[in-house]
Amino acid sequence: MINLEVPAKAKPLINQAYQAASEVFRPISRKYDRAEHAYPKELDTFAALVDGLNESGEGGAGASGVRRDENGNGGGNVNGANLRTVLGTIEMCWGDVALLLSMPRQGLGNAAIASVANDEQLERFAGTWSAMAITEPEFGSDSAAVSTTAELDGDEYVLNGEKIFVTSGDRADSVVVWATLDKSVGRAAIKSFVVEKSRPGITVERLEHKLGIKASDTAVIRLDNCRVPKENLLGSPEIDTKKGFAGVMETFDNTRPLVAAMGVGLARAALEETARILSEAGITVDYDTPANSQHAAAATYLQLEADYEAAHMLTLAVAWMADNRKPNSIEASMSKAKAGRSVVDITLKCVELCGALGYSEDSLLEKWSRDSKILDIFEGTQQIQQLIIARRLLGKSSSELK
Numbered sequence: 001m002i003n004l005e006v007p008a009k010a011k012p013l014i015n016q017a018y019q020a021a022s023e024v025f026r027p028i029s030r031k032y033d034r035a036e037h038a039y040p041k042e043l044d045t046f047a048a049l050v051d052g053l054n055e056s057g058e059g060g061a062g063a064s065g066v067r068r069d070e071n072g073n074g075g076g077n078v079n080g081a082n083l084r085t086v087l088g089t090i091e092m093c094w095g096d097v098a099l100l101l102s103m104p105r106q107g108l109g110n111a112a113i114a115s116v117a118n119d120e121q122l123e124r125f126a127g128t129w130s131a132m133a134i135t136e137p138e139f140g141s142d143s144a145a146v147s148t149t150a151e152l153d154g155d156e157y158v159l160n161g162e163k164i165f166v167t168s169g170d171r172a173d174s175v176v177v178w179a180t181l182d183k184s185v186g187r188a189a190i191k192s193f194v195v196e197k198s199r200p201g202i203t204v205e206r207l208e209h210k211l212g213i214k215a216s217d218t219a220v221i222r223l224d225n226c227r228v229p230k231e232n233l234l235g236s237p238e239i240d241t242k243k244g245f246a247g248v249m250e251t252f253d254n255t256r257p258l259v260a261a262m263g264v265g266l267a268r269a270a271l272e273e274t275a276r277i278l279s280e281a282g283i284t285v286d287y288d289t290p291a292n293s294q295h296a297a298a299a300t301y302l303q304l305e306a307d308y309e310a311a312h313m314l315t316l317a318v319a320w321m322a323d324n325r326k327p328n329s330i331e332a333s334m335s336k337a338k339a340g341r342s343v344v345d346i347t348l349k350c351v352e353l354c355g356a357l358g359y360s361e362d363s364l365l366e367k368w369s370r371d372s373k374i375l376d377i378f379e380g381t382q383q384i385q386q387l388i389i390a391r392r393l394l395g396k397s398s399s400e401l402k
Helices: 008-034 043-055 081-095 097-101 108-116 119-124 246-280 296-323 329-353 355-359 365-375 382-394
Strands: 130-133 149-153 156-167 174-180 190-196 202-207 218-229
Touching: 008 043, 008 081, 008 097, 008 365, 081 097, 081 246, 081 296, 097 246, 097 365, 108 119, 108 130, 108 174, 108 190, 108 246, 130 156, 149 174, 156 174, 156 190, 190 218, 246 296, 246 329, 246 355, 246 365, 296 329, 329 355, 329 365, 329 382, 355 365
Parallel strands: 130 174
Antiparallel strands: 149 156, 156 218, 174 190, 202 218
């Protein structure tokens, strides 16, 4: 039976994360939204604290990953490590999503390494700040269409290709690059490689200007005969056509709940700010009175809050499943789809409810509405999540249901 009560051991972490979000993230949120591509130096000291929490097993942000054994199970309920990471991420993103994405050594590449690297790789890449490079100019959500190549030459792989929309691609020390060992084999040949930015052949072509999460750098990266040791390949180098694409896609099972947690935290921030503004306008949300008997704004707020609670509970449930060694692939997509859509709907409606205050820069609501859209896009769009869920529920393959 799923127990979604916050574990007592997680409460100090939640309090620490909330204090950091309130005292570190919120005060500089607007500053770095306006100063796009400027690195938030205030995060350096705080990042060291989060590193300590992750190393101690307490969890702090998204880099903890989800460890699984050869049978696809976790290593046991280690004091709810996955749930703590999700809870910490929610609090951090209540402060600012872009600043969490800008945290050193807390990138999605770090989550991938933490989840699938072997013990030797975990030790070797400890301390690195790793971005994730999947998307290419020729495709967006169809990760199986990877055309970046990796050819084995002696003891090294030679990588060639171009990656776009790489979060923290400029600031990170390394990049987890998805590449194919053999295009003719298809999805089964796609592997992920840790590529240190110091290696010849990897260059940052440009930084993108974006709608939201402006504090986070988003880069275009080119690989031109970039050589990496074969030991930098994450997972098995064997091309298993029976397992197909499932192995490399397990990375998403580990990171999608974290994106869902980002959406939950941002939605909560918008709801709290909206409640404050409505209260100052004399509109009270009454939980003991039917919605249709209240002010229209209060009734709408109750609907938004219900949508938030559904996304919140589903996200916690997915983390609980990971902690208790239960398969959660379909639920990971469900949580990401639900939270991604909900946070966009909630933040935009909050802007509408608050009128001029919601649309101006006097409040962070307009910023949050811009930041929210990426949470419905990256790590698999809303449409792709629905397609994945439908395939799993109906027992259809990707060729049978497109």
